[in-house]
Amino acid sequence: MKVSIIGTGSFGTSLSVVIDDNNNDTLMYGRNQEVVDEINNEHTNSQYLKEVVLPSNIRATTSLEDALVHAELIVLAVPVNAMRPVCREINRLNQTHKKKLILVHIAKGLELNTNMFVSDVIVEEIDAAYIDSLSVLSGPSHAEEVALRQPSTVVLASKYPTDLRKIQDVFMNRYFRVYTSDDIIGVEIGGALKNIIALSIGLLHGLGFGDNTKAATITRGLQEITRLGTKIGADPLTFLGLTGIGDLIVTATSMHSRNYRCGIMLSSGMSLEEAQAEMGMVVEGVNTTKAAYALSQKYNVEMPITNVLYHYLFHGISQEEAFTKLMMRDKTGETEELREILNEQVER
Numbered sequence: 001m002k003v004s005i006i007g008t009g010s011f012g013t014s015l016s017v018v019i020d021d022n023n024n025d026t027l028m029y030g031r032n033q034e035v036v037d038e039i040n041n042e043h044t045n046s047q048y049l050k051e052v053v054l055p056s057n058i059r060a061t062t063s064l065e066d067a068l069v070h071a072e073l074i075v076l077a078v079p080v081n082a083m084r085p086v087c088r089e090i091n092r093l094n095q096t097h098k099k100k101l102i103l104v105h106i107a108k109g110l111e112l113n114t115n116m117f118v119s120d121v122i123v124e125e126i127d128a129a130y131i132d133s134l135s136v137l138s139g140p141s142h143a144e145e146v147a148l149r150q151p152s153t154v155v156l157a158s159k160y161p162t163d164l165r166k167i168q169d170v171f172m173n174r175y176f177r178v179y180t181s182d183d184i185i186g187v188e189i190g191g192a193l194k195n196i197i198a199l200s201i202g203l204l205h206g207l208g209f210g211d212n213t214k215a216a217t218i219t220r221g222l223q224e225i226t227r228l229g230t231k232i233g234a235d236p237l238t239f240l241g242l243t244g245i246g247d248l249i250v251t252a253t254s255m256h257s258r259n260y261r262c263g264i265m266l267s268s269g270m271s272l273e274e275a276q277a278e279m280g281m282v283v284e285g286v287n288t289t290k291a292a293y294a295l296s297q298k299y300n301v302e303m304p305i306t307n308v309l310y311h312y313l314f315h316g317i318s319q320e321e322a323f324t325k326l327m328m329r330d331k332t333g334e335t336e337e338l339r340e341i342l343n344e345q346v347e348r
């Protein structure tokens with residue numbers, strides 16, 4: 001297949017290796033001329049993936065129109081905050097070309113201010129008449145390891161009933177196993193909200209807290225992600241899978257994770273702005289904490305960790321207040337709140 005990857009950052013570049021290994025004709029679009037030239041001439045992308053040599057037939061361009069014209073399938077590999085402007089521009093260019101688009105996005109977060117899922121942002125920006133299919137690819141998959149062909153497993157979930165098998169073949173191979181799902185809400189919520197928990201655990205790690213506290217945060221974090229997701233209409237089983245607990249483990253326990261590392265930087269006294277600037281790559285957990293906090297209020301779902309991180313990051317509550325809020329909140333059964341939400345779903 002002819003595939004265009006929109007975005008020459010960490011994950012877009014790592015997926016170019018997978019897609020090229022599967023004998024697809026791979027073109028990357030990036031807005032930075034130096035990065036594009038480096039991919040074309042040196043077959044590296046040293047700003048985002050050090051030590052990785054890319055297959056020499058992967059090409060890159062700074063022309064979004066060339067990428068659109070080339071594509072039978074488009075992989076949208078930009079951060080959440082860039083998804084709307086990029087899709088708007090694709091849609092504008094497509095008024096001339098009138099292509100029916102097969103779209104796969106890989107962004108993990110919620111849009112700031114609108115609190116929307118990425119797939120909904122895409123649908124708002126690209127004319128429905130031009131969308132043939134729209135899927136999300138998500139799961140435990142650090143770009144650094146995918147690019148080195150380390151065995152990884154992900155999930156491809158589609159918004160519309162579509163021929164997922166055809167898209168699966170573009171990505172799947174002996175080191176990149178792709179499962180399918182029709183629960184796009186669950187897959188997007190899991191991918192977005194695990195960043196909040198990873199950021200929290202980075203903070204805890206940096207502040208010197210131990211394994212008990214981290215295990216509690218992962219487990220109770222999954223519980224609150226599942227509560228919000230189920231309330232919004234996700235299948236609760238999705239959170240037991242790769243895009244739920246799987247991605248939570250990989251992000252909340254790894255120095256590859258920008259969210260985890262951002263938490264560590266904050267614990268050393270850096271401001272949010274300083275930590276994000278130092279990272280030089282996207283830290284989706286910051287905006288997603290704001291958006292998820294707003295959703296928890298809207299849907300009246302208890303999300304204590306998200307709530308505390310939100311107040312810690314944006315309203316300067318102290319560590320002591322944070323722990324009091326978490327440890328001394330109203331007494332409840334371990335799964336009581338989730339059960340109530342599940343019962344509501346059954347009654348509907």
Ligand SMILES: NC(=O)c1ccc[n+]([C@@H]2O[C@H](COP(=O)([O-])OP(=O)(O)OC[C@H]3O[C@@H](n4cnc5c(N)ncnc54)[C@H](O)[C@@H]3O)[C@@H](O)[C@H]2O)c1
Pocket residue numbers: 006007008009010011012030031032048077078079080082085086106107108109141142143144280281282284
């Ligand atoms: N890095 C990973 O391991 C990984 C894995 C799975 C999913 N993701 C998700 O993928 C998304 C992208 O992450 P990443 O790691 O590739 O980010 P990154 O920071 O490494 O790269 C982002 C890229 O997007 C480009 N970009 C930003 N705004 C743009 C715009 N308006 N137009 C064109 N290009 C633009 C940047 O120039 C850069 O090349 C995030 O939502 C992230 O959560 C990342």
Ligand SMILES: O=P(O)(O)OC[C@H](O)CO
Pocket residue numbers: 108139140141142143195198247250251256257258259260282283284
């Ligand atoms: O580096 P992070 O924290 O954005 O996480 C990367 C991926 O989402 C892991 O699956």
